[in-house]
Every structure is written in C-alpha cells, then in structure tokens.
Amino acid sequence: MQSFARIARASPRVKASLSAGRLSTAGSIRCASSASSSGEALKKTPLYDFHVAHGAKMVPFAGYHMPVQYSSLSLADSHHFTRKHASLFDVSHMVQHIFKGPAAAAFLEKVTPSSWSSVAPMSGKLTTFLWPGTGGIVDDTIVTRIGEDEYYVVTNGACLDKDTKYIDEELGKFGGDVQWTRLDGSGLVALQGPQSAEILSEVLATDINLKEFYFGNTVQAQLKLADGSKTHPVLISRGGYTGEDGFEISFNGKLYPASESTVKAVESLIQTAGPERLQMAGLGARDSLRLEAGMCLYGHDLDDTTTPVEAGLSWIIPPERRKAGGFHGAEVILPQLTPKSKGGAGVERRRVGFVVQGAPAREGAEIQKDGEKVGTITSGVPSPTLGKNIAMGYIKDGLHKAGTEVDVVVRGRKRAAVVTKMPFTPAKYWKAPA
C-alpha cells in the first residue's frame, strides 16, 4: 500500500498533482529544474487582488500565486468559452526582458538557432535558448524585434533562476555590446479566442487596423480605461498559447506603474466586453487549450536534454542558419536535421501527439509497442473540444508516423493509442495572406 507521503516522494508528477491537480504540476516540476519557488515566499502578480475578488482558486505556480480557475466556470466550460468567445489570462508570471545594443541580434543568434538581424521590425517568433555542446533546450521563448537593435523577449516563469544564470553567463562569454534588462514587476495578460479582436478594437485608444495586424506582429498602443482616461503605452502582440486568434498585452513595469495599469486595463476589457464575450480563465484551461493546440510546456514536453529536432521544432531553424550554423549546439543539431536514412545523424526519439483510448494518459506514462518500451508521455489531458484523450510524448524514431498504433500504460494497464498529427484542433491564427 502506498501512503500519500510515500507516493509524493517517489514521483514528482504525483507531488504535483497533490499541489493542485495536474495544473500546478506544471509549476512544481518546472520549478524543480530552476528551484525558483521552493522555500521562498510566493510572489503576487499585479492582478492578485483582482483574481481573489473574482473567485479564483489560487495555486503556487512558477513562484507566484496564480489563478488555476475561477468559480464562475468549470475547467471544461472555461476551455469551451475560450474557443467560442474569448478569455483573459494573467500571464504576468512569465519573465519579460529587453536585449538592446548593436550586438543584440548577434547575441541572440548565438544562443538561439533563429535569425534576428533579418527579422522585420515589430514582429516576433518562437525560438529556444540552447545549451552549448549538447544543443539541449534551456527554455522556449518568444523573441520580438521592437527596434533597430532592440528585442523584447518573454521566457517561462518557472525557468527564471536558470535563465537568469544562463543569460548572465552567456553575455559574459559573448562580450559584445548588449544591454539586458529584466522587466520585473511588469504585467502581461493574454486575450484569447475568436472574439478577441473585436473586444480589443473596442478598448484601443490608438488607431490600429487589426485586419492588417497579423499573427507575430507587435505594436505599441494605448488602451481606453473605464474613467475615460488612457493607459500608458503598452506592447500588444498578436498570438498566444491556445491555438486561437488572440493578443498578449505587456505593461512595462520598468517604465510605468504597471501594477496599477494592468488592473485598470483588465477591468476595462472585462467591462467593455461583458460576461457574454469575455471571461477570466486560469492555468487549468490554459493547459488543456495549449495541449489541443500541440504546444509544448517547458519542463514537461521540453527540457535541458531535448534538442529542437527531437522536439519537432526544426521549423524554428531557417535555411541560412542550417547552412552557416554558429549557434550553441549547432554541431549536434544540424546533423540531426538529416535523417539516418539519408546519411545524417537523425534522432533517436521524436515528440508526437497521441489519441489514447479509455483512461487519459498523463505525464510519465510508458509508451509500448509489442510489449517493449518505446517512449514516454510528457503531457496528457482529456480534450474538452474533441471528447478524446489527447497526449504528447516522445517515441522512438521510426514509430513517429501518424497512424502508428501503440499502447500506453496507465495504472498498470495497456491502453490502445494512435500516433496523431498535432495540433489536435485546427489553429485559428490571424495570418497574413500567403
């Protein structure tokens, strides 16, 4: 018999589920690698009081008190509401940075496999910080060029300590002219869902044609507040972490009183949109939404030992960087891009999606083929949209093709599973016409 305490010690995943359902799983495990929250007092985002006043269940996540869900909606309801209308997520636990200076692009091209000097101003994309030597992923991040030699970078809250040490060391080794500012005390909220654009357009105090403001674009703007005044300038990026159209709005705490302005802007959004169109949503819905969208959660689907090729993120490496290399771990990553069958190094494992019969597969579940272990599940959830159990995980190269039938072991029993293309639900980004 396993006592609660014994289970907790034996498996980090269980420890996570103790501390708030699976959701905070993310928190505790992600923190395990960065040790940012244990033992320290939890921090509060600018919206803490707002969350509590709105019936949020607060849980520890990435060193913060974060809302996991609100009393008004169940997790599944909140999930559906986001896909049908729009939800507002507090993501202020994420870490915002500015890298500025003549050598900023060169630095980012050293630590990530993407191109930055050629990226259009006010646009951004997903990339990864990489470990030298191994090409393992330090963290996944969105980098946006916001000036001639200025880049706005958002990293995972749970990786704060690790990333800080990494960036500090890398800047030291790099030696070029780069100023790095961490925007502590800032606010960041995500407005997500099909009604996001109409809602945002109603609170914009700046004239922006949202029809031509595409996925990956960023703009500086002001928002209307309830009392008729405007916010200080905020940074609005089109994108998000749900697979829906949406926006992330950043309130820079280094330049402005973000702890006040974030709350006022959120109140304005909620009031303007009304409860029929916009609800607050927490980490719970965020997790099931991102999983349906096939997006990785660092600390689960990605870690220090995973390379972008194994993680199915080869697309972040553009042709010029494949040719020239010059980023951390290129000596490992570039040969992996060519499969073994074509004379390259290939990879041993790949991140793929699964649909699992019966019980939902959760993180840590073993993937088997003909009774032999061929991989591990890294995230799983009953998909509220599809009514099926979806999961992602790493499977042996060769078994990664969609349609491959495998077994996933949940509570000692094999469950039939099929390798499935991701995203599980179609992405609805507002993209520029091709």
Add this chain to the structure above:
Amino acid sequence: MASIACSLRAVRPVAMRFAPRAAPVVRMAPLRSFSSSRMTTSYISRMNINRKTNQCPPSLTGLARKYTKDHEWIDLSADRKTGVIGISEYAAEQLGDVVYVELPPASGEWTEQGDSIGAVESVKSASDINAPVRCKVTHANALLEEKPATINQVPEDDSAGGGWIVKVEVDEEGAKQFDELMDAAAYKEFVAE
C-alpha cells in the same frame, strides 16, 4: 498517483469556502431496516425528490454512512457484511468535470484499507479511489463507464443511476475499521477546516 485528498490539498485554502453540498442530516436519520422490496421502491422515488432538492439521498442498504480523509464514503449494511463505496460531493465538486472512472474488476481478492480500488480522472487530475476499509469488490458501477459525469451529478447516490463506485463485501476487520471513520457531521467539519 495521488489520492483524492492529495489532489485536493492545494486548493484547500480556497476550497474551505465551499461547504459540502450534501445535507448530512439525512444521514443522521434513525436506523431503519427494510423488509420488503416494495418499501425499497418507494424509497427510491423519495430519493429522486431528494436529488432535485440537492439533498444527499439516504442509502438503501445501509444504516450509516461514513467518510474518509481521502473523501470516500462508505455505507455499511445492517449485518455489517456488505457495503457501498463512492466519493463525496465535496470531492466531486473539487475535482471538476469527471471524464473517466477506472473501475476495479471483481477479482475476488481482498483489498486492504487505503489501497486503490479505482481512479477518477477529471480534466484537472487523476486521483485514486482508496478502499475506506478492508473489503472485497463484488460489483462495480458500470454506468460510470458510459456516463462518468454521473459522479459530478449524484456522487453520494447509491441507487441504480447513482454515482456510487463499487459494492463490496466487508469482513470483521473492515467493519471495525468502519467504526473508526468520520460520520457525516465530523466529515463536514473536516472539509471546513
């Protein structure tokens, strides 16, 4: 995997504000015994009324219902030889939308108190259902395989159509363990802590 109690632990500080919806008063009703099937039938119809008023329906077979710290409930029959087990309304509410219930096979083997006899999966988490007392599973509630959400609707209903999980045989040791569990009033206090 975590027990239900474990899964709920982190939300406890906030969860305190939720009183269990079950009205434990019913559970405190004087002991009854059933001598005819007709009486049982009429009892079921009363239960349906109870369900509408969101009251916890009284047990058909049991004389008393007790609760564990892991948020399971168990009814013990008058002869203390059989029981019905489920999860509490409080637990069901905290777990949220239940999407899958893992039922144990009627293996004919005895399960020790605290060992897993099944699992409840919600969007949020997977939680073990632990045996409240030493017992042997005789029936599992097959309805839950088709309609796991029954657990959210009527978790403490032990009738056909209810959200009970398993029916069990209980031996002397199990019956003794039953006596040590919390009654409805104590459990209500426990979840309010």
